[in-house]
Amino acid sequence: MSRRLKIGIAVTRRDSWNAPQAFENSRLILEKVRELSGKYDFDVVTTEHLTFRDKEVVFGKETLRIKADTLLTDYEDALVAARYFKQEEIDALFIPFCNFGQEEAVAKLAGELSVPTLIWGPRDEMPDGLNWRPTDTQCGLFAASKVLMRYHVKFTYIENCRLNDPVFEREFAGFLGTARIVAAFKRLRILQISVRPQQFLGVMINEAELLEKYHIEIVPVTATELFDTIRKVREEKREQIQELVRDMERDINLDRLGEKKETMAAVEIGIMELARRYRCTSIASECWHEILSRYDLSPCFLFGDINDRGIPCACELDIHAAVTAALAVAANGYTAPSFTADLTLRHPQEDNTELLWHCGPFAKSLREPSVPGYVTESGQGFYPLKKGVVTVLRFDGADGEYRCFAGCGESVEGPVTNGNYVWLKVDDWVKWEKKFIYGPYIHHVVGIYGDFRKEFEEACRYLDLIYDNPDIPERKERGL
Structure with a gap:
């Protein structure tokens, strides 16, 4: 009488922020989640094949034309992803931050779905003193948590750690247990x-x-x-x-x-x-x-x-x-x-x-x-x-x-x-x-x-x- 748990994954990034590092983080995160899906017996639904539109972003005095990708970067992306995840009947949502992320999109997506929601982002490495810091994921998570509260979205958080730290897998597995309990209750x-x-x-x-x-x-x-x-x-x-x-x-x-x-x-x-x-x-x-x-x-x-x-x-x-x-x-x-x-x-x-x-x-x-x-x-x-x-x-x-x-x-x-x-x-x-x-x-x-x-x-x-x-x-x- 059980049903295999279905987790929606929507990676978020700040679209004006170090795109190469963000895309590499996204790749590694999705690879890790798929590895865990075999170990912990759940299905993965991602936004990888969705088409988010091109957009213009004001950055300082410049207006940048950003080519659409499959990461969550604004309000419209959240609506597209929400429609898809509802169609797929996901039981829970995981929103990893591959850089600072986009708090409005995160809150809108989670608010639309009303399922157990997990947020996390990988820990940054040491700044080199010459360039901008690579991602500032922790900073973005602080921002997003407040907005999620404004939207009255309940969420679960894994501490800002490295992807292969034991705490990540342990806490992720715990979230799966919570999501299964909630899905069974419903x-x-x-x-x-x-x-x-x-x-x-x-x-x-x-x-x-x-x-x-x-x-x-x-x-x-x-x-x-x-x-x-x-x-x-x-x-x-x-x-x-x-x-x-x-x-x-x-x-x-x-x-x-x-x-x-x-x-x-x-x-x-x-x-x-x-x-x-x-x-x-x-x-x-x-x-x-x-x-x-x-x-x-x-x-x-x-x-x-x-x-x-x-x-x-x-x-x-x-x-x-x-x-x-x-x-x-x-x-x-x-x-x-x-x-x-x-x-x-x-x-x-x-x-x-x-x-x-x-x-x-x-x-x-x-x-x-x-x-x-x-x-x-x-x-x-x-x-x-x-x-x-x-x-x-x-x-x-x-x-x-x-x-x-x-x-x-x-x-x-x-x-x-x-x-x-x-x-x-x-x-x-x-x-x-x-x-x-x-x-x-x-x-x-x-x-x-x-x-x-x-x-x-x-x-x-x-x-x-x-x-x-x-x-x-x-x-x-x-x-x-």
């Missing part, structure tokens, strides 16, 4: 299967508000439609069912399921078909009654397997968890699934370690490889998750105010328990605990391996969400 369409468990008031959401504020679409389907879809799958797709069972058994022991293996596969295929039918980007499903009573099977493990196959899927009809999961896998470039867990208990001896647990819906690809995993006779996955750095996330809201929490910890050894679980060690658990108690969060969180806090903080700026983390005072301390 495309959110959640498949809602049945209704929430009766007592789970914590997962109530305001569907109309999500649509009105953020254009998040909820697509409800009844259990009847799900069962009809599963029936057709069992009648018409027997080979696909068998192939799915064989594929799952390569990684996990299904022996305890017995004859229910095929039933589990059919339910999984049916749910994924519904997601494709309604063009949904993630799923939130009832899991306590409908599927269990119809097939004598808990859908826990198969939800995790759906996550493994690229569709974020949350249980207990937690729509906000489905939103969070979609953003989580976007942050890591769709390279690994997320998992939805309960915050359950504090470690008996380790004050800063918490148990993230659920009854069996974690993707099997995240399993700790040294521990054999299996699926119970009722359909739940039993295995701990692997060690590593984990970002814990939660999109949630109350009283019309929406926040995105992002905290980071490390998966560590801990007591064995049932279901799926991971013990998470953090810097100060009491801060986390109070944060979740005072809300607007509940006990459900989404985990993703890796540290993506900075990417989410940037994404919240672009999405007009309140960014939250354990170090920000909880609502009670702010007098809310």
Whole structure:
């Protein structure tokens, strides 16, 4: 359900300023971005083939005739580039400065597109004392940042560094993560299967508000439609069912399921078909009654397997968890699934370690490889998750105010328990605990391996969400 990120590149230059050095900088920048596109899996759209008009520029007492090129040098260029980038449906914009740049064109282009925007320019070499400085990119970036603010354009900035400095690639990769989060949020369409468990008031959401504020679409389907879809799958797709069972058994022991293996596969295929039918980007499903009573099977493990196959899927009809999961896998470039867990208990001896647990819906690809995993006779996955750095996330809201929490910890050894679980060690658990108690969060969180806090903080700026983390005072301390 992911879409490859598409980045528009519009190099800008001051047209009366050292053209040879500017064009060489532009060539090197585009070459570097194309190199990174292969490494970080994104598409590049440039202005290289666009025709910008010739123009006259007053420089001192002279009027210079400047031959058109493919770099952004004035307001008209920005309009041409904006039209093209809209046609190409870019997800984000990178405006590198190959010399001082042209702040009006930069601000107009970014303002027209309203996508995450990155600005940067290469660091100048030492002046030779005889000639004009070669580019003054840093000076131009200071000018452009003020104009972008005047145009109310949100933007991200990489420090003035050399193209091959490690900081450039690191910060550029971070911007890609932010852009993916923003793009995923703008495309959110959640498949809602049945209704929430009766007592789970914590997962109530305001569907109309999500649509009105953020254009998040909820697509409800009844259990009847799900069962009809599963029936057709069992009648018409027997080979696909068998192939799915064989594929799952390569990684996990299904022996305890017995004859229910095929039933589990059919339910999984049916749910994924519904997601494709309604063009949904993630799923939130009832899991306590409908599927269990119809097939004598808990859908826990198969939800995790759906996550493994690229569709974020949350249980207990937690729509906000489905939103969070979609953003989580976007942050890591769709390279690994997320998992939805309960915050359950504090470690008996380790004050800063918490148990993230659920009854069996974690993707099997995240399993700790040294521990054999299996699926119970009722359909739940039993295995701990692997060690590593984990970002814990939660999109949630109350009283019309929406926040995105992002905290980071490390998966560590801990007591064995049932279901799926991971013990998470953090810097100060009491801060986390109070944060979740005072809300607007509940006990459900989404985990993703890796540290993506900075990417989410940037994404919240672009999405007009309140960014939250354990170090920000909880609502009670702010007098809310």
